[in-house]
Amino acid sequence: MARSAARDATRPTGPGTEPGHGPDAPPVPPLAGFTVGITAARRAEELATMLERRGAAVQHGPALRIVALADDEGLERRTRELVAAPPDITVATTGIGYRGWIEAADGWGLGEVLLAALGRSEMLARGPKARGAIRASGLVDAWSPESESTAEVLEHLLERGVRGLRIAVQLHGEPLPDVVEALELAGAEVVTVPVYRWAPPLDLGPLDRLIDATLAGGIDVLSFTSAPAAAGILARADERGLRTDLLAALRGPVPALCVGPVTAAPLEALDVPTVQPQRSRLGAMVRTCESAVPARARRLPVAGHLLELRGHAVVVDGRLCPLPPTPMALLRVLARRPGRVVSRAELLAAQGGAGDEHAVENAVARLRAALGAPGLVQTVVRRGYRLALEPGGCADTTPGADR
Template sequence: MNAPAPTPEAEPLAGYRIGVTAARKAEEQITLIERRGATVEWAPFLSVEPNRIDAPALRAATQAVIDRPVDLFVATTGIGIRSWFDAAESWGLLEPLLATLGEAEILARGPKSVGALRRRGLRELWAPESECFEDVLAHLRGRDLNGLRIVVQEHGQSLSMVAHALRRRGAVVTVVTVYRVESADDPAPMFRMVDLVAERKLDAVTFTSAPAVASLMDVAGVIGRRDEVVAALQADVMATCVGPVTAAAFEMWGVPTVQPDRSRLAAMVKLLETELPSRKHGTALDVAGHTLVLHGDVVWLDGTPVHLSPAPLAVLQSLLVNPGHVVSRRELLAVLPGGATNSEHAVDMAIARLRAAIGTGSVQTVVKRGYRLVVS
């Protein structure tokens, strides 16, 4: 017995091509997206083991924290806090470190850092609902920091500018670099992903960390395609971020992003289900008595997938821009694959194939004007 054909509800991302840039939990993310019918292109933009720890430097920084009372401690990442405390434990320094930090006012950037602190018996005094580091800084702006000793746990990228800003206000700042995030070792997949974005061959790209955004832009700059990548992300390729910290990395490039209400992987994938179809003609239309939905490159006709070749698909996409409105033969000729090498006969053939696929009454010929979808 044959399995029933998938429906847009069962595979809401069928026909879409989505880029994944994550190194950590990449397999989990890819599986979640592929289960929803999408084709995935994967290129890790960070090292698979990105959290490189300089043990001697971290031990020296830990001892420096212990040696003097701390007034305020800023925790920025869960993995950073866990890695720091585990390393301190291996050196026999955990107990004095926790005692020093336990006397300080603790600010935590988000729930992951809160969880890591509480596992070691430390309690935060405040954490922003947004999970944005900028909101932690905003929380401090109205306060007198003169003479306060502030310890900031770095989150993989340099926070030296933050430290300088706090020092300008009179604080004595110690930045603890637990780890550094490094780019992936193999550049080939990154180059390919940049090309796919620049050439607008992807519908969306997902990002789960701000360093991955920075790495994408760095690679695009190296191969001379940064302007094309930014233009594509501003228009046709949806930048999908796991949360506000990652999304903030796109602000300097003027790239719009989408992000879930909760900074979780499953929530980000769920967001793709709703955002992509709504941006890519995902609304169901009544066309000549049939229900038609275009998901990416796949047409669903009354719940059954209809795979079109490039020419009729291009014609359908053009007709769907303004359903029911007439599109001239010249406009349809311009969107056909092959461009200037096509003749008007190519339009006739594409229309004939489209009618054969979705119904002969679906596309109406408007004499001397062009063609229109028969919608109600």
């Protein structure tokens, strides 16, 4: 799925109504001009809508899919075991997984007896979604970690002591061998409940296009809402021989936006810096994006105007100017050395090397027209072109601005 940014707040409706002109002109949306990559399988449409409302363009390339195990004989057998011998402690790791388990049990005619068995145990929830699912099923949770991490759940259990206890652990798409081993070494009997698992997407095309766009500079921030998605995109990049390049992009010009520390863990283990909200919520993640991404935009005082370079657009004195790829590429080359002359040959290379100097002149003319302010791009006779950086003006060296 590829979606374009919503432009309603910035689209001219008549002469003199361009954004940024006139006392009633609406402000430029915070994410206008930026493209956000979405790797999520679940709630991707919801995330895209929230981003687009803030002006962003989005590109969706799901890095995984959820395979439900409701018809799995192993899950039914494990459920019957727990009904026959109820656990002392039950750990719910995800809301969707816990709900799926109860729904599957209903289908086998075991829903009520499973809830009765779990209700006799001490219910622990890894996070608020799991806690909400427990309460929605009519049961009561006893404890949930502030960090929403499985590691803190394990620490809590080991501190309280688990010797001789039977513990049911609802898995969240991946096995938890370290957790199981630690509990068993502490004397517990552990029953794992694999309600669903992660798998690669059936259609790898959107994910491949997202990886390619990230490497080509077409993605300004890559978002992750689950740790398996982070692992999934890296695995696919590895299959294509692009893992090193993707990691370099995520360590450099393309920030990794994660919903929380659990999601960020696989990336941070590879020395990829991440941007996270204080609370692990989708809305909080979008608000973090709304503040963090524009702060990375490069700002230059040019010919009496303030020029702000965004992913696929420029903001000139508060007026949004979407640019086609070729003029945007030329502007980025000029902005690498603002105030210095860039040769026509270098600009020609920036637009793919096709054509001649006349093609460069046409591209510069389109760039000037799109910017809508005279004198920003100056011609230096027989030498090339330059951005008219104001004398004494300081170029903003924001990370990622020179992509």
